[in-house]
Amino acid sequence: MSRFQKLQHQTRDVIHRGFDRHIRLAVTGLSGAGKTALITGILEQLLYANETQQLPYFKVKQQQRLNGCRLHTSSNWQVSRFDYEGAIDCLTTDVPRWPQSTRDVSEIRVEIKYKPHRGLAGRVLDTRKLTLDLIDYPGEWLLDLPLLQLSYDEWSQQQQRLLKAELRHKLAESWLTKVQTAANAASEDKAEQQLRELASGYRTFLRQCREQKLLLLQPGRMVLPGELEGAPALEFFPWPLSQAIPDAWAKRLREKYRYYQQHVVTPFYQKYFKHFNRQVVLVDVLQALQNGEHHFAELQLAINELMKSFSYGNNSLLKRLMSPVIDKVALVATKADSIAPQDHQKLTELLRVMTQKQRQELQFDQIPHQVFSVAGIATSQIKKLSNGTTVLDGINENREFVRVGAPEVPNAIPTAADWQQGYIYPQFYPGFTAQNSPLPHIRLDQLLEYVLGDKLK
Amino acid sequence: MSDPRKLTYYSVDEPAVEVSDTDSMPEQAGHEPGSGQAAAGVNSGRWGKWLALGLVVALTAAVIESVLMVIERFQQNIFLGSLWAVGFGVIALALLSFMVRETWLLQKLKRRWKKQSEAPKPEQQLQLLQHPDLEHRWQQIKQPYWSADEERERFEVDVLSRIDQQATRIISRWAAEAAAMVAVSPFALLDMLIVMWRNQRMISRIAELYGVKLGYWARVRLWRQVFANIVYAGLSEVAVDLGAQWVSAELLTRLSTRAGQGLGAGLLTARLGYQVIELCRPMPFEKVKKPGYLKLQKDLLSQLKSVLPFVYKSRQTKAAATSEQEVEN
């Protein structure tokens, strides 16, 4: 492709953005929250919108104004395309499985062609286009964004606070003693070597945390390095001790941290995250409930940190062109297919309570937001036994067909006694064939209507 | 259910049905009673009781009288007596079945009004509506994961609104007809009465659409409710109507008397019709907008224009003499 063509492509994007015909949707969520599944579900529903009865809440479809949707490569040609076909293949092969955890950034563009409903456009144009950009990325990297706003010392303090928690402290114990002994013997000429070893120890610790399903793991590239595997840029760690950093190390650690901020996180942010104008925040509430009190608290903290990294506001024309901000947010509890329908309301309510602080801030800034419970790909069937028990039919990890009694969902943030009891939720596997198209979902139509509806009038 | 830390597994061979109606959440409280309820308290009261008592006494007297008469005839002539007896028997039977049917239909209407305010489930509503095609459609769009509220919303927007649309179309037609009729007639007042009488048919049609069968008393009851609503409960609505028509108030002053009368008859007919919709609908209007007068007014005016040569005042005086002739053609 020639430079000229590329320029043309990008100019068109700017024009579209100016006319407000371009949505860059930030699908935000930690690793395992269900980003890939949700994006796949959204694409699936959009592409097959006119062949399904599953989208009654999606008005443009319901009013029969949707001409169709088509996939495109994004204007950012250095980024690989989101492998929608691959994901669908995974879900519908002979032995269906979930798509793998994402390892790299990918992007996809959908063009939605529709008939305008009213207003001047309705009279003048017979069809219109809305461009939707979706970006998939490893959830681990998302947690790097909050680092942009923290200095090394602030970050270290935050991490020290986290390390006080029981589970983390236990995992970090051996590393902490190593840091302690090395710090006592810190010297200028051995500094490089010592730091490299300690950084590698920190990385082991992060990996262990991840195995224990802890969520707030920073820096994200240490958990999933991508192309940075073994690079010196990763040779740092937060200062974990209350004593001061040895002089020989302080400068080096701060420098590495700053380098990481400027050369790893900033480009990532600039390239993918800066131009978002709508956001879907995915939260895997059920998994956190199952993992226990500590994880639940950490999830709340992580959401809090994350949402600070995005700028919210109203998109005036000038802002749309220069640096768009997010003007609508959907807070979404995922995997709603693992509980009974009558509990969806509770799940939504729970997420509402969990994100109270963030919602208040959005409210204050007058950013429209709403809470949903959704499944991007619904893998269970809801049935009722003759005695009235609600059960979920699905496929378990051993590819057996199972029937599970609807698990309990708490009404409010669990109390200490509730945590004692604990919660558990079924993990269903997909069991689709190529005939199941479009794949079933839960409430994606409401989500789509909320996120896109106002631009499809 | 015993240990929350363990999932309860059930045998997959046990018969289980697809969930067709999810249990509603307990928060589902009864909501605002529909306008059907609005004037239900307006009752005949004391007078009604006396009247009923009088009627019962008179009726008993009539029955005794006729029995006595038949017995007397029997004594005179067996043949004539039995003829009378058969005659009376048939009449009594007919009356009885009529009464039973009437009370049944009336009870049904009343029960419906009661239900209307109790947030009925779509399946219950479908039963009331008796539209097999809509039932089919509902089965198609219904998602098992919906909550009771979502179900109601989808049902109203995707299914019930279709009937609303048909009903609105009927109303438009009848309103336009009424408007034209009154506008061209030399005896507007008389025609107004005829129109009201003819509106019976419209009401039956609308009621039928919503699956309501009207007997005589049910019809009377409906009319009473309609008027009661227009007079009592409709006050706030009148205000809304005025608001909606506020733009065209200035237009009204410009209309010729004829056109004005026509428009009035049309609007009144429509008002009746909309009331009937609200009374016959199995649930109150929630997510679907109530049918409005604004568009209707436009329809009516264009209809009037097609039958009246002069809709507006300014030219009416000039053409007053000729207008009647033209109308006759």
Ligand SMILES: Nc1nc2c(ncn2[C@@H]2O[C@H](COP(=O)(O)OP(=O)(O)OP(=O)(O)O)[C@@H](O)[C@H]2O)c(=O)[nH]1
């Ligand atoms: N039952 C159910 N499980 C889901 C759904 N979406 C995701 N999951 C489960 O969650 C796991 C992670 O989902 P992904 O979509 O890969 O999550 P992700 O956010 O892309 O995670 P990363 O790629 O690691 O950042 C899947 O392997 C599924 O087991 C859903 O809609 N229903």
Ligand SMILES: [Mg+2]
């Ligand atoms: Mg992924």
